Amino acid sequence: MAITIKDIANKAGISAASVSRILTNRGRFSEETAHRVRELANEMGYFKNQSAADLSQKSSRVVGVLVPITHTNFADEIIKGMQSKAYELGYELLIAFVETTNQQQIKTVKSLLSRQLLAVVMLAIDIDDTVLAVLKSADVKLLSVSNQLNNDIPSISSDNYAMMHTIVDYLYDHGHRQMALIGSSDPDPIVAILRRRGFIDALTDHGISYNPDFIWGVDMTYQTGLDAIKKFGLPLPFTAVIGSADIISIGLLNGALDAGISVPSNLSIVTVDGTELTQLTRPILTATQQNFAKMGELAISNIANESLSSHSVTFTDITLIPAGTVTTIV
Amino acid sequence: MAITIKDIANKAGISAASVSRILTNRGRFSEETAHRVRELANEMGYFKNQSAADLSQKSSRVVGVLVPITHTNFADEIIKGMQSKAYELGYELLIAFVETTNQQQIKTVKSLLSRQLLAVVMLAIDIDDTVLAVLKSADVKLLSVSNQLNNDIPSISSDNYAMMHTIVDYLYDHGHRQMALIGSSDPDPIVAILRRRGFIDALTDHGISYNPDFIWGVDMTYQTGLDAIKKFGLPLPFTAVIGSADIISIGLLNGALDAGISVPSNLSIVTVDGTELTQLTRPILTATQQNFAKMGELAISNIANESLSSHSVTFTDITLIPAGTVTTIV
DNA sequence: AATAAGTGCGTAAACGTTTACTCAAATTAT
DNA sequence: ATAATTTGAGTAAACGTTTACGCACTTATT
Numbered sequence: 001m002a003i004t005i006k007d008i009a010n011k012a013g014i015s016a017a018s019v020s021r022i023l024t025n026r027g028r029f030s031e032e033t034a035h036r037v038r039e040l041a042n043e044m045g046y047f048k049n050q051s052a053a054d055l056s057q058k059s060s061r062v063v064g065v066l067v068p069i070t071h072t073n074f075a076d077e078i079i080k081g082m083q084s085k086a087y088e089l090g091y092e093l094l095i096a097f098v099e100t101t102n103q104q105q106i107k108t109v110k111s112l113l114s115r116q117l118l119a120v121v122m123l124a125i126d127i128d129d130t131v132l133a134v135l136k137s138a139d140v141k142l143l144s145v146s147n148q149l150n151n152d153i154p155s156i157s158s159d160n161y162a163m164m165h166t167i168v169d170y171l172y173d174h175g176h177r178q179m180a181l182i183g184s185s186d187p188d189p190i191v192a193i194l195r196r197r198g199f200i201d202a203l204t205d206h207g208i209s210y211n212p213d214f215i216w217g218v219d220m221t222y223q224t225g226l227d228a229i230k231k232f233g234l235p236l237p238f239t240a241v242i243g244s245a246d247i248i249s250i251g252l253l254n255g256a257l258d259a260g261i262s263v264p265s266n267l268s269i270v271t272v273d274g275t276e277l278t279q280l281t282r283p284i285l286t287a288t289q290q291n292f293a294k295m296g297e298l299a300i301s302n303i304a305n306e307s308l309s310s311h312s313v314t315f316t317d318i319t320l321i322p323a324g325t326v327t328t329i330v
Numbered sequence: 331m332a333i334t335i336k337d338i339a340n341k342a343g344i345s346a347a348s349v350s351r352i353l354t355n356r357g358r359f360s361e362e363t364a365h366r367v368r369e370l371a372n373e374m375g376y377f378k379n380q381s382a383a384d385l386s387q388k389s390s391r392v393v394g395v396l397v398p399i400t401h402t403n404f405a406d407e408i409i410k411g412m413q414s415k416a417y418e419l420g421y422e423l424l425i426a427f428v429e430t431t432n433q434q435q436i437k438t439v440k441s442l443l444s445r446q447l448l449a450v451v452m453l454a455i456d457i458d459d460t461v462l463a464v465l466k467s468a469d470v471k472l473l474s475v476s477n478q479l480n481n482d483i484p485s486i487s488s489d490n491y492a493m494m495h496t497i498v499d500y501l502y503d504h505g506h507r508q509m510a511l512i513g514s515s516d517p518d519p520i521v522a523i524l525r526r527r528g529f530i531d532a533l534t535d536h537g538i539s540y541n542p543d544f545i546w547g548v549d550m551t552y553q554t555g556l557d558a559i560k561k562f563g564l565p566l567p568f569t570a571v572i573g574s575a576d577i578i579s580i581g582l583l584n585g586a587l588d589a590g591i592s593v594p595s596n597l598s599i600v601t602v603d604g605t606e607l608t609q610l611t612r613p614i615l616t617a618t619q620q621n622f623a624k625m626g627e628l629a630i631s632n633i634a635n636e637s638l639s640s641h642s643v644t645f646t647d648i649t650l651i652p653a654g655t656v657t658t659i660v
Numbered sequence: 661a662a663t664a665a666g667t668g669c670g671t672a673a674a675c676g677t678t679t680a681c682t683c684a685a686a687t688t689a690t
Numbered sequence: 691a692t693a694a695t696t697t698g699a700g701t702a703a704a705c706g707t708t709t710a711c712g713c714a715c716t717t718a719t720t
Binding site for chain 4: 345
């Protein structure tokens, strides 16, 4: 029923090939006919059948994006960045939300891959080996953003190791000597390992021997933040705590408030991510910020740029934004 | 480069048509060859070329979803519902984030439409007439979820009018007589109109003459919530305020706290939406909850079900969840 | 004026899958 | 044992677009 280039060709009295050349702006054609064709296309309400186009040109300009459905809200920023770059370069984004369950993941991924994709971007996602195997068996570029999976797969993420140094330095300068790190305790995400290592090394640099008990957490959720305060009990054995994600830090803050601990006078909190969520609490969370939008843009540029696409990139422009949850200890 | 059904057919010593029949589970074939083919497909790492399939079967099972990039976080719930139903019924979701700017919208919509879509779902989006015209010119079903656009387009949303009654009744029962409603003041979204009307009518039902000044707001943002408190100044001329979205209500709460107004003793707040955001504040927000996941599921069922797809549906199962931001006035 | 280069456009094949039509072989019914 | 039905699978066309190739015609070069 839909209008095709053949319909346009008939009406214009030329061949479909010419219409195609004009509409894709490839090959040779006169500006005169081009004008007529473009007008006709508009009038007749023509929409390119992208499936047919994809089939014809073997390579596609579609980038699949896997986003965790447990919405870590910095994902929006990254997607925004990706989308703006994608439009600039003429790529198309195909966004799919994936559950944490394996089965759903495989189904989603397979359905994604059945569009011939140029690349698949995994956004802050930990993917299990069976899903990864499926992805690898397909002929697409893989890229992990805001997470590192393993050395095989190029990634774009912040320098998590350096980030921890920045935070620990800041807290140290404010007199803190006992600090805890709350986040996922899974060994899986390399990000978590890097953060832990950065945390420990930073403490060591300041001559503080770290207490393994002070690194804790089940997952990257609000509940983990709440539970952390309960777990350590009163009086808290540390004066400052670092939340590995904004939502965790809000859990920490509320857990502290619920336990009658006043923030920051009795507990300092620094959060990683620094999304708008940090603005919603009272006091406002002191946070490190990463340039998420830029990470998204780079992801697409990286995919577009054949030569670069095999490297991993770590962003080092991390800034700490002082706000209301850190106090100075004398 | 990729494996096609022809490759499988060759290896199995049968025709491509047979492979297609087996893999799509249509038509006639023996379980014996089927088994062999399915194994081969797996071994060889076959992925269906969905573009080719779409081209061949004229109708598609792809539903496009337009999501506002200014992430109203209940959208996640709705998407979750849509996705689960979509998988159940064998549909595919194509999610696109749209900017608020017109130009971006048109570009995104056009690129969406170039996949032959079965339907386009607009998620809590206000769309301008030019974009709407583009959508209508394409041969797709349209459905608006969690928003109503105009009578042309079927929609699935909560009964916003009844919701306001529920809230006003609740506040009235708790002794409140002066109430304000903060949300978008745009006349555009019909939702906003319905809420305002529901608010006014509910007040009238209780014999309260409403004050037009007490309905205010610029848009559905955190800032509007913050600004509302500043605008009315101290002492606030009302004892209770209704935030038209969770993020607005958090703005109201923080605005109040920043102004030294204690909640709920000096100001009661009830919020509409009731997402997890309500749990993040102290005190926790008293909220009405809508069944967002069910709305998403219904959206897909509705699209699947030819006969129903022209009706609008309003959800009436709205519950008010008491929490920490409403006090009783004596 | 003869040749070379460039321009505009048509022809036809290709992309991978689906499906209506066949038809032979196997199975069942009479 | 013959006729009727069912079963499994092959053939070929179709979906809408792109693109290599070729041809006629125009413009530039000597």
